[in-house]
Structure formats: C-alpha cells, structure tokens
Amino acid sequence: MINHIVESLQQIEDQWGLDIPETAEDRIKFLKRKFKFLDVFHSLQSFNHIVESLQQIEDQWGLDIPETAEDRIKFLKREFKFLDFFHSLQSFTELSYMLDVVHEVQGDLLKVYCSSSLLFVPGPKKEIADVFKELKLLRNFVCFVSESKHTDFFTYVTEVVSHAGMVAWLYLPSNGKGENQEINYLLSKHLQMKIKPIDPSIRKMYIDVLLALRSKWHPNIQIERVSGFVETLQHNLKALPISNHITHQIAALQEMLNFLIANLSIQNLEFHLQDIDSVLIDSGLLIYSLHEDVTLGEVTIDLPGTIQHIKTVIYHIIRKDFQSNLPRIHGLGYVDFVLDNLKEFQDRYPDSLALVKTQLQMIQTELEGLQPFLSSVAEQQYNIHDELQNSVALLIGKAYEVEYVVDACLSKKFPGWCLKLWIVDIIMDIRAEVAEIQQKKMVGLDVVSPYTIATDTSFTSGIHEKVVGFEDEIGTLKHRLTGGSRKLNIISIVGMPGAGKTTLAKRLYFDKLVVSYFDIRARCHVSPVYSQRGLLLSLLAMLHVSADETSLLSKRTDELRDALYKILRVKRYFILLDDVWDHRAWDDLRRCFPDDNTRSRILLTTRNNDVAYNVKSVSEPLFLRFLTYEESWDLLKLKVFGNESCSPLLETVGQKIARKCEGLPLSIVLVSGVLSKMEKTEECWSQVAKDLGSYIGSETKAIIEKSYQHLPYHLKPCILYFGTFLEDEEINVSKLTWLWIGEGFVKHLEGRSLQNIAKAYLEDLISRNLVMNAKNSSDGKVKSCRIHGLLLDFCKIKAKEEHFLLWIKRDGNDKSSSGLSTQKQLAQRRLVLYCKEENVVEWNSHGSPVDSVLY
Structure with missing residues (x-):
C-alpha cells in the first residue's frame, strides 16, 4: 500500500516535469521520504508494551525524575521501538534496501540548507554527517559480503541500520519539533560507536565474515561494490594504531589499495573480478587483524607475504586488461x-x-x-x-x-x-x-578435412531461375565449352566474393546444350580447407562409380585416383570445380583428368587470379565484371516483385538502393530479400537506402570471412586497414603503402625495400579480388585503388572485433568532449576519427593509449 503511494507521488512529480513549483517539489520529496520510513517501521508492534511500561515509570516519577534517568528512559524507549524491526528482515537483500533508504535520507538532510524546506535540519549537522559517513562505510562492507550467511553479523548490521533510521527519523523537524536535539546528539554518538569496528568482538565478526567468503568464489560481486569496499578498507587502514616496525609495510599496503582504485576504471574489469575478490578479502583480513586485541584462533597473518600476494594479483589484473x-x-x-x-x-x-x-x-x-x-x-x-x-x-x-x-x-x-x-x-x-x-x-603441418563423401545439395536449387546480366559472358563460356580446340581446356571464372561466379557456373552446368554435348559430367565444391581424398570421393560419387558408399570409402587414395582416371578416359567429360582457393587443389587433381583429344572441359571458379593463371591451358580466364546500373535495378526488381511491376513511388528510392550495391550481385540479392519482407513504402525503403550495411552486413560477413581467413598472416592487417577509409574513396597507392609501413605491417626482407614489399602485398590483395585497381600510372602500375562497399563494411566490423581499429564519427553539432574522451573503446591501438580538426585537438588534450590516429 505504502509503495503504491510513493509510486503515485513519483508519477505526479514526473508529470509536472520542469514546471513543478519549488514548494510543491519540496513537499512531494518530504512525503516520499516519510512514507518510505513508514513502510520500514510498520511492523513495530510487539515491543509496544515495554515502551508503554517505560512511559508509565516516567509519568509516575513526574517532575522529580533525575535528568540522567529521564534521558536514559527516553533512549530505551526509542531503542525498543526498533528491536521489533530485527525480526522483520529475512535476508541481506532486504537489509541492503533498508540501508540504502536510510543512507539516502541522511544524505538529503545534509544537502538541504533552505530553512523553509520541510527537510531542513536546524543547528549544526556534524553528528548526522558523522553517522552518514560511518554508515556509508558499513554499507560498502555489507554490499561486498552480501553472499555471507553469518547470523551474528546480520543481526549486528540490522541493529545498526535500525538505529541509523531512528536518527534520521528523529532529525526530521516534523518529528522532533526542536525538542530532541540533545537526545539525538547522544543517540548519534552511541551509533558511531556501534558502527566503527573499534570493539574487538566486532572486528572479530568482520574477520569471520571474510574468512567464510575466502573459501569460495562468489560470482555476484560487482565493480561498484569493489570500489566501495576498497574505500572502507582505506578508511580503516588510516585509523589503525600503527607500530613503528610495520609502518613501511602498512604504507606499502596503502599504496597497493591506491593503485587498485586507480585501475578500477580499466576495460573488461568483469574478467578480473575473481582476482580482485581474492585481493580484497586478504586485504580486509589483514587490516582488521592488525589489532593486538583481536583473537584469530588458528588463522595466521603474514604481513609481508600478504602484501606480496596482493602485488602479484594486482599486476596480473593490470596485465590481463592490457592483453584483452x-x-x-x-x-x-x-x-x-x-x-x-x-x-x-x-x-x-x-x-x-x-x-x-x-x-x-x-x-x-x-x-x-x-x-x-x-x-x-x-x-x-x-x-x-x-x-x-x-x-x-x-x-x-x-x-x-x-x-x-x-x-x-x-x-x-x-x-x-x-x-x-x-x-x-x-x-x-x-x-x-x-x-x-x-x-x-x-x-x-597440414590441415585436412575428414574423409567423407561431400554432397552439395544447395547447388541444384534455383537452376531454372533467370540470370540477369552476363548474357555476353554466358555466350562466350558456352562457346569455349562446346567449341574450339580438341585438347582438354581448363576454363576459369574469376571474381570477388559475391560476384556471381557459382551462379554463372551453375547456369552453364545445367544448360541443355552443354548437357547434351558431353558424355558425362561431375562437380565438386573445393572450399578453402580440403583433402585430395575428399574431392576424389565427391567426384566419383557424382559419376555413380559405386552404389555402395562403403566400398568407395574403403579404397586407398591412389586407388581412387586410378578409378577416376579410368572412368574419364576416352570420354568427353565436363568437370566443374567450384570455389578453388589454392592452385595446390588443382595440382592434387590434374593427373586424374586424361587429355585424349575428346574436347573435354573443366570449368573452375575462383576468387584468386593466381589460381586461374596457374591452371590455364588454352583459354584465358574470364574475369567477371560488375553488373551495370541498369542490370542491378533489373535484378532487384526481379527478386522483389517477380513478374509484377514496381510502384512508381518506389522507383527512385529503389534505384538508389540498386546503385549503392555497386554492381555486386550478392548485395542485390540480399537486399532484395530484405525489401520483399518489409512493407513496400517509400519510407521503409528509404531507411534501407540510408544504411544498407546494417541490413545485409551479417549475411555478407560469413561469405567474405572465408576470403579473410584464407589470407596469409601478413595480409590480414593490410586488408583490415582499408576500414580506415571512406566509402567510394580512391586511395593513393603510395600513401597506402607508407601507412602500412608506418603501422609495422611490412616485414623487412633482405635485398628488398619496404616500399616494394608493401606494393607486392597490395598486388596480392588485388589478385585475390579483395581490392580493386582504380587507376594505373603511365608505366602500367597501380596508381590508386579502392574497395567495394561490402568489403569496407566487413573490414570495419572485423577490425573492431579484432581490436584492430575503431571508427568514431563525431557530429559537427556535438559540442561535448565526452564523445571522444570517455568511450571505452579508446583503449584500442588504432583510432579513426571522422570529425573536424579542432575536435582532434580537443581529444588529444584528454590523452588516450592509442598508437595511431587517422582523421
């Protein structure tokens, strides 16, 4: 009921907003505080008869009651009112809530200096300020040990919190009416003595609680609780009565805690909480044990050893953070x-x-x-x-x-x-x-796949779908497949990921003219990681060499090679090798393909120019172009609307989307899938056009990831570095290679300049169809290059995942400095700022542990 009233008051305050009159706001805050206390104290009933008895004693004594006895009776009456509250709390969660409420109200009482406020406390506030400070330190300890099951400690904290609540309650002017100043002073002093771990039995209780926690790791510990507990430990460490012979060791412990606090803002601190938990428990045991009147029983405290342990753990926390x-x-x-x-x-x-x-x-x-x-x-x-x-x-x-x-x-x-x-x-x-x-x-070392007979069921899907564009390319390839030299001809289709190589190969493989021209056909998907045996098994299975899969699997690899050679011999065969990543895959298979002047053909798709040139026999490789703007729009319309027409309202925005795909069929097909599922309105399509990458990025990432993973190690940072550039930016090769050298991507090799090595890196990426040649110099060398938008999005996402670089876009209207200086990711080594020059100067003044900044 009371909680409902508090919520209603909050709703009134929220609805009023900034226009709420100051007097009304003050009144609402006062009522919320008072109702919260009523919620806490509603169960105080069973000790009422004791309070009534004390009142009767006081009344019978009358005016002759000694002043000291009167104060004592008043104090006892207030204390008994809170005893009943002990039995109403069942867990540390309830206790922590009560502690937070009391602490919050005490803080409010200290903040109010306007005498007209209902929360104003007349006279000096030192006593309540002292209680507030001690209560905060106790609260830090309670939050840290919230998993504890120590009954005595629970009872002790409950008593302290109840007294603290009474102090706060009595200091409210409407309750005390100015008559309780002296009794409140005595109560505050008594409470401070209860909270401070001065009494040996209380310190022993603190030690017992920490020892119980020491035996196992409690995963519920939170970073803010760590910070508060360190504050409590530092406070108690300063209050210690120090002997001269351990002064330097205590100073060392203080240094450790200061060092830990200074590094609590490190990134990914959650990964180090178990280590921090161990350090803080040991530190707490040490601090609360450095009193001669504490009996530890069988527990021994090795001050130098504990300090060394704390040093080691803190060092590991710092190092783990750096490594992460x-x-x-x-x-x-x-x-x-x-x-x-x-x-x-x-x-x-x-x-x-x-x-x-x-x-x-x-x-x-x-x-x-x-x-x-x-x-x-x-x-x-x-x-x-x-x-x-x-x-x-x-x-x-x-x-x-x-x-x-x-x-x-x-x-x-x-x-x-x-x-x-x-x-x-x-x-x-x-x-x-x-x-x-x-x-x-x-x-x-070599990497091989398990020996199984692979079947690509997805290859046969969509074989009757219309192929948009590439009409000339289809004609050229059909001619090469069914005409020309009688010798075995290896025909390569080359292009970047998503260019449509497999789609085109599928179209030719199932073409009626092509099918009728050859005696037998077979296909297999090679993939980046393959085994020669696996490829042979796939081809033989396609040729139906044996109805019994087990008999094929039982053959040795050389027997499989012989079997394939024999079945292809003297026949006109057509073999499709899809997605060949390395020329070694061809080297492993080439002896299996006889050349009997039967006009046999092998069609090969690859992302790598070097593979195509390595396998070339008669025909030159076909380098697959990008779709034209018109072809892109036709493909998008076909995928979204089928045989239906596109609404004139969507023409303009649809053409914009098609243009942003930059002629890559994969992008067009994926975005078409998104558009076909959403409401066909100009507003919805405009959102896609505005941020194309966010709609198709996850699906394209898996496709491009294969190319990235297949790169030699030294090329991976080079390709990710393209993520520092803008979309459609034409990149000067000389600038790019010097940046690579400056970042340490280029390894010095004897007899070659770093600039030449870097240019060879770029040529390798171009040959893999990951980077495009934008412009040549007069001597035919690459002068500038660019990267497709799809690959650019991949580079940015992957670079962020690998902690390689981070893009921060700063809006020109954003005047705050926090946009640059407080981002957690500034711990990364490489930062790209898309902002004005003055923002870079402003960011630099804050300092950040990055190695390079581009803007």
Missing part, C-alpha cells in the same frame, strides 16, 4: 620497430630504464631470435593454419607488451615492482612459445 585490448591481428614488421626503439631508448634514457636494464637486454635477445621465424612467415614458407597464426599473434603481442612496459617505465605510470614482474613474465612467455613452435615443427 590488444589487437588480435598484428603486422609482422612490428617486432622490427620494437627492436629499433629498444636500442634507442636504452641509449637515450639509461637512468629511467636502469631498474629493468638487464631484463630489457634479455628481451632484446629473445626478439632478435624470432626474426628468422617471422621472416619465413612473411615469405609464406609455412602452410596456413590456425596454430601458426595463433603463435605469430602471441609472439608479436609480446612485442606490444614490451613497448608498453618501456613507455610505462619512462612515464612512471606503474610502480617498479609491477614492471619488473611484467618483463620477467614476457621473457618466460616468449621462451615457452618458441619451444612449443619448435616442438610442433610447424613447417610440416
């Missing part, structure tokens, strides 16, 4: 930068780095030992697989850490003990990873 914000993709040239900087910094700042000089020299030796391995990765001497990429990322991540620690030494950001622990661990981590690489002998 590291990019997961690194440039192979970053180690070169760090080695150069290490030598320069040790020469330039010998005094600042003296504390860790020996360790830095050891680090330098370890990183120099990694150079041959990283060079071999840059030259692609290793097969592509996750284990290698993880090892490379981990080792270069250590170089980031070294750079950060050196910077922290120079800036005095962290204490020396923390930095020494960090560097020693970096050395151990590098050595452990190098040993693991050597043990695995990664040069010889």
Whole structure:
C-alpha cells in the first residue's frame, strides 16, 4: 500500500516535469521520504508494551525524575521501538534496501540548507554527517559480503541500520519539533560507536565474515561494490594504531589499495573480478587483524607475504586488461620497430630504464631470435593454419607488451615492482612459445578435412531461375565449352566474393546444350580447407562409380585416383570445380583428368587470379565484371516483385538502393530479400537506402570471412586497414603503402625495400579480388585503388572485433568532449576519427593509449 503511494507521488512529480513549483517539489520529496520510513517501521508492534511500561515509570516519577534517568528512559524507549524491526528482515537483500533508504535520507538532510524546506535540519549537522559517513562505510562492507550467511553479523548490521533510521527519523523537524536535539546528539554518538569496528568482538565478526567468503568464489560481486569496499578498507587502514616496525609495510599496503582504485576504471574489469575478490578479502583480513586485541584462533597473518600476494594479483589484473585490448591481428614488421626503439631508448634514457636494464637486454635477445621465424612467415614458407597464426599473434603481442612496459617505465605510470614482474613474465612467455613452435615443427603441418563423401545439395536449387546480366559472358563460356580446340581446356571464372561466379557456373552446368554435348559430367565444391581424398570421393560419387558408399570409402587414395582416371578416359567429360582457393587443389587433381583429344572441359571458379593463371591451358580466364546500373535495378526488381511491376513511388528510392550495391550481385540479392519482407513504402525503403550495411552486413560477413581467413598472416592487417577509409574513396597507392609501413605491417626482407614489399602485398590483395585497381600510372602500375562497399563494411566490423581499429564519427553539432574522451573503446591501438580538426585537438588534450590516429 505504502509503495503504491510513493509510486503515485513519483508519477505526479514526473508529470509536472520542469514546471513543478519549488514548494510543491519540496513537499512531494518530504512525503516520499516519510512514507518510505513508514513502510520500514510498520511492523513495530510487539515491543509496544515495554515502551508503554517505560512511559508509565516516567509519568509516575513526574517532575522529580533525575535528568540522567529521564534521558536514559527516553533512549530505551526509542531503542525498543526498533528491536521489533530485527525480526522483520529475512535476508541481506532486504537489509541492503533498508540501508540504502536510510543512507539516502541522511544524505538529503545534509544537502538541504533552505530553512523553509520541510527537510531542513536546524543547528549544526556534524553528528548526522558523522553517522552518514560511518554508515556509508558499513554499507560498502555489507554490499561486498552480501553472499555471507553469518547470523551474528546480520543481526549486528540490522541493529545498526535500525538505529541509523531512528536518527534520521528523529532529525526530521516534523518529528522532533526542536525538542530532541540533545537526545539525538547522544543517540548519534552511541551509533558511531556501534558502527566503527573499534570493539574487538566486532572486528572479530568482520574477520569471520571474510574468512567464510575466502573459501569460495562468489560470482555476484560487482565493480561498484569493489570500489566501495576498497574505500572502507582505506578508511580503516588510516585509523589503525600503527607500530613503528610495520609502518613501511602498512604504507606499502596503502599504496597497493591506491593503485587498485586507480585501475578500477580499466576495460573488461568483469574478467578480473575473481582476482580482485581474492585481493580484497586478504586485504580486509589483514587490516582488521592488525589489532593486538583481536583473537584469530588458528588463522595466521603474514604481513609481508600478504602484501606480496596482493602485488602479484594486482599486476596480473593490470596485465590481463592490457592483453584483452590488444589487437588480435598484428603486422609482422612490428617486432622490427620494437627492436629499433629498444636500442634507442636504452641509449637515450639509461637512468629511467636502469631498474629493468638487464631484463630489457634479455628481451632484446629473445626478439632478435624470432626474426628468422617471422621472416619465413612473411615469405609464406609455412602452410596456413590456425596454430601458426595463433603463435605469430602471441609472439608479436609480446612485442606490444614490451613497448608498453618501456613507455610505462619512462612515464612512471606503474610502480617498479609491477614492471619488473611484467618483463620477467614476457621473457618466460616468449621462451615457452618458441619451444612449443619448435616442438610442433610447424613447417610440416597440414590441415585436412575428414574423409567423407561431400554432397552439395544447395547447388541444384534455383537452376531454372533467370540470370540477369552476363548474357555476353554466358555466350562466350558456352562457346569455349562446346567449341574450339580438341585438347582438354581448363576454363576459369574469376571474381570477388559475391560476384556471381557459382551462379554463372551453375547456369552453364545445367544448360541443355552443354548437357547434351558431353558424355558425362561431375562437380565438386573445393572450399578453402580440403583433402585430395575428399574431392576424389565427391567426384566419383557424382559419376555413380559405386552404389555402395562403403566400398568407395574403403579404397586407398591412389586407388581412387586410378578409378577416376579410368572412368574419364576416352570420354568427353565436363568437370566443374567450384570455389578453388589454392592452385595446390588443382595440382592434387590434374593427373586424374586424361587429355585424349575428346574436347573435354573443366570449368573452375575462383576468387584468386593466381589460381586461374596457374591452371590455364588454352583459354584465358574470364574475369567477371560488375553488373551495370541498369542490370542491378533489373535484378532487384526481379527478386522483389517477380513478374509484377514496381510502384512508381518506389522507383527512385529503389534505384538508389540498386546503385549503392555497386554492381555486386550478392548485395542485390540480399537486399532484395530484405525489401520483399518489409512493407513496400517509400519510407521503409528509404531507411534501407540510408544504411544498407546494417541490413545485409551479417549475411555478407560469413561469405567474405572465408576470403579473410584464407589470407596469409601478413595480409590480414593490410586488408583490415582499408576500414580506415571512406566509402567510394580512391586511395593513393603510395600513401597506402607508407601507412602500412608506418603501422609495422611490412616485414623487412633482405635485398628488398619496404616500399616494394608493401606494393607486392597490395598486388596480392588485388589478385585475390579483395581490392580493386582504380587507376594505373603511365608505366602500367597501380596508381590508386579502392574497395567495394561490402568489403569496407566487413573490414570495419572485423577490425573492431579484432581490436584492430575503431571508427568514431563525431557530429559537427556535438559540442561535448565526452564523445571522444570517455568511450571505452579508446583503449584500442588504432583510432579513426571522422570529425573536424579542432575536435582532434580537443581529444588529444584528454590523452588516450592509442598508437595511431587517422582523421
């Protein structure tokens, strides 16, 4: 009932808004406070007879009652009124709510200085301010140990909270009417004594509660509770009676707590809460035990050992946070930068780095030992697989850490003990990873798929659908398939992800003329990760070599090769190899395809130009173009409306959407699926046109992800870096390659300049159809390049996931600085600001741990 009244008062206040008269606002706040107290105290009934008896004693004594006895009786009456409340609370949750209410009201009483306010407290407020401060510290402790089941502590806190509520209640002018000032003063002093852990039995109770929590991890701990508990510990640490022989150790503990508080704002703190929980419990045990009158029983407190443990855990929290914000993709040239900087910094700042000089020299030796391995990765001497990429990322991540620690030494950001622990661990981590690489002998590792007979049921779907555009390309390919040389001809269709390669190949594979021209046909999907055996099984299954799948699976790989060769021999065959990522897949199969001058044909689709040139026999590869604007609009209309006509109201916005797809069939098909399911209004379609990526990004990401994952390690940061550029931006190649070099993406190789190596990286990305050649120079080399909007969206999303870079768009009308300086993601290494120059200067004044800023 009372809660309903409070809610109603709040609704009245909300409805009135900013126009509420000051007197009305004050009255509503007062009523809300009073009703909250009534809700808390509504159960105070069973001790009423004791209160009545005390009143009778006081009345019988009359005017002759001694002053001290009168004060004592009044105090007892008020205390008994709250005793009944002890039995109404059943859990720490209820107790915490009561504590919050009392603490909030006390805070309000301290804030009001207007004498006309109903919440105004006349006279000095020191007593209630002292109670407020002590109650806040107790509240911090209670919130931290809320999982505790300690009955005595629960009863103790309940009593304290009840007294605190009584103090707040009596200080309200409408209750005291100026007559309770002296009794309130006595009550406040009594309450302070109850809250402060001065009494040995109370301190022992605090220790017992913490010991009970020490035995297991409580996952419900929250960051704000951590901060409050540290505040309570610091307060009690300052109040300790310190012996001279432990003064320096107490100072060290105070430093640890200050250091922890300073780093509670770190990112992803949730991941470190278990470590923090352990540190704070040990710190609390230590602080509450540093009293000679506390009996700990079998518990022993090792002050130096505890401080060392706290140091270690805090260091791990700081390091984990740094590592959690590291990019997961690194440039192979970053180690070169760090080695150069290490030598320069040790020469330039010998005094600042003296504390860790020996360790830095050891680090330098370890990183120099990694150079041959990283060079071999840059030259692609290793097969592509996750284990290698993880090892490379981990080792270069250590170089980031070294750079950060050196910077922290120079800036005095962290204490020396923390930095020494960090560097020693970096050395151990590098050595452990190098040993693991050597043990695995990664040069010889290969990735293979399980031996199964793969069937691609999706290939046959939509075989009768109309193909929009590519009429000339279909004609050219049909001619190459059914005419020309009698020799075996390998025909390649090349294009970027989503260009329509498979759709076109499917159209040809099921074309009636093509089907009738060949004796037998078979197809298989190769994919980035394949096995020769798996491909052979798929092709043989398509050719119906055996009705019994088990008999095929029982054959050796060489037997499968022979079987395929024999069935194709002397026949005119048509083989479709869809989605070939690497020329090695062709090398594994080429001996199975006889060339008996029967006009046999192999149609191959690939995203990689190099694959197409590697397999070329007679015909040149067909590089699939983008759809024209007209073809894009025709395809969109077909997918959305079928044989129906498009409403004139949707023509303009629909054409705008088609244009934004930039001629990529995949984009058009996906956005058509979105449009066909939504209401066909100009307003709805305009929303799609405004932010196309958000509607189709999740579906395109999976398709482009395959190309990204298949990239050699050194090209991954290069492609993600395109996420720093704007849509449709034509990027100068010289500028781009120098940026790559400056970011440490380019690994130095003997006998070649960094600029030439970087240009070779770009040419590789172009050959993989991930980057487009926008303009050539007079000598035929690429002068500028660009990236498709679909790939740009992927690069931005993936770069953010990998902590590689972050885009921040600042609106020109936004005058606040918080848009740039307070974002959690500023811990990332690379920041792209889309804003005016003055905003960049403003952001820079706040400082942020990023390595590079582009705007």
